[in-house]
Amino acid sequence: MVAKVLEALRPGPGGCYVDGTLGGGGHAATLLAASSPTGWLFGCDRDGAAVEAAAQRLAPFAGRFELRRGSFSELADWIEHRSCDGVLLDLGVSSPQLDQPERGFSFQSEGPLDMRMDLRQPFTAEKLINEWSESELARIFWEWGNEPQGRRMARAVVRERQVRRLETTGQLARLIERMVPRRGQKRHPATRVFQAVRMAVNDEISLLKSGLAAASTLLKPGGRLAVITFHSVEDRVVKEFGREKSRDYTFEGEVDVPALRRPRPPELRWVARKAIPADAAEVAENPRARSAQLRVMEKI
Numbered sequence: 029m030v031a032k033v034l035e036a037l038r039p040g041p042g043g044c045y046v047d048g049t050l051g052g053g054g055h056a057a058t059l060l061a062a063s064s065p066t067g068w069l070f071g072c073d074r075d076g077a078a079v080e081a082a083a084q085r086l087a088p089f090a091g092r093f094e095l096r097r098g099s100f101s102e103l104a105d106w107i108e109h110r111s112c113d114g115v116l117l118d119l120g121v122s123s124p125q126l127d128q129p130e131r132g133f134s135f136q137s138e139g140p141l142d143m144r145m146d147l148r149q150p151f152t153a154e155k156l157i158n159e160w161s162e163s164e165l166a167r168i169f170w171e172w173g174n175e176p177q178g179r180r181m182a183r184a185v186v187r188e189r190q191v192r193r194l195e196t197t198g199q200l201a202r203l204i205e206r207m208v209p210r211r212g213q214k215r216h217p218a219t220r221v222f223q224a225v226r227m228a229v230n231d232e233i234s235l236l237k238s239g240l241a242a243a244s245t246l247l248k249p250g251g252r253l254a255v256i257t258f259h260s261v262e263d264r265v266v267k268e269f270g271r272e273k274s275r276d277y278t279f280e281g282e283v284d285v286p287a288l289r290r291p292r293p294p295e296l297r298w299v300a301r302k303a304i305p306a307d308a309a310e311v312a313e314n315p316r317a318r319s320a321q322l323r324v325m326e327k328i
């Protein structure tokens with residue numbers, strides 16, 4: 029997605045860019061290289077290890093960036109409003125997070141049920157799986173994992189934890205695999221449940237909503253917001269945000285009744301109406317990109 033992000037944000041000398049999800053700093057380095065010699069980058073990540081890795085990766089651009097540990101929902105607290113030419117949010121987990129079993133994000137390796145992006149936070153996946161009620165578990169498995177068997181899985185988790193506390197990724201993955209055998213399917217049956225638990229542990233949807241609003245306030249007129257999503261639940265939030273900000277009216281409540289609309293100027297416009305998928309070459313290079321989609325909006 030790197031080339032597509034560059035095409036969307038059009039970094040150039042003297043521009044100011046924000047990477048709200050630094051990860052290993054790959055996108056940030058590309059933005060700094062493309063805006064040489066005078067472009068500036070603000071960057072953040074909730075994960076302290078990611079901020080450290082990004083700082084190392086960006087060392088060749090010293091003097092041209094400021095990095096902080098924190099959520100992108102707080103960007104507008106430390107970056108001047110209407111001062112930036114581009115903001116990137118590359119959502120979800122990073123490869124280093126998934127590849128370290130001790131972070132507990134992956135059902136493919138044995139590790140503690142952790143899944144915190146910010147290790148300063150006390151709430152872990154272990155607490156969620158062992159302490160949330162059956163109905164709360166069923167709700168998140170369905171809403172954030174789109175898991176059609178969410179209720180059944182929630183019931184099985186509750187039954188299992190009455191016997192012994194679920195403490196590892198392997199215990200949870202095997203419990204689900206026993207209920208829904210793989211039968212040659214590529215996708216592990218625990219994929220959706222792990223996604224839902226991760227989203228709940230990290231409060232991802234509510235931070236995404238406030239992050240999108242914060243990102244928009246940072247942009248100058250003509251500045252662009254690029255968001256990479258990895259599944260339909262995230263993408264729906266981004267699409268809904270873009271739809272709301274590109275309308276020339278607001279309305280109260282849930283239902284858009286034409287007679288009750290209140291006119292107001294739109295804040296953003298879509299650069300492309302449709303989400304831009306990763307292409308075959310990108311997927312060949314990084315199989316995790318197969319579900320990535322890019323949406324781009326421009327500040328009016």
Ligand SMILES: C[S@@+](CC[C@H](N)C(=O)[O-])C[C@H]1O[C@@H](n2cnc3c(N)ncnc32)[C@H](O)[C@@H]1O
Pocket residue numbers: 048049050051052053054055056072073074075078098099100101118119120121122123145235236239
């Ligand atoms: C897909 S990775 C980003 C990879 C990055 N673009 C790169 O080039 O290496 C997503 C990153 O976003 C971070 N993240 C997720 N939610 C966040 C939030 N609300 N605020 C800040 N960082 C967040 C994760 O910790 C993770 O490091």
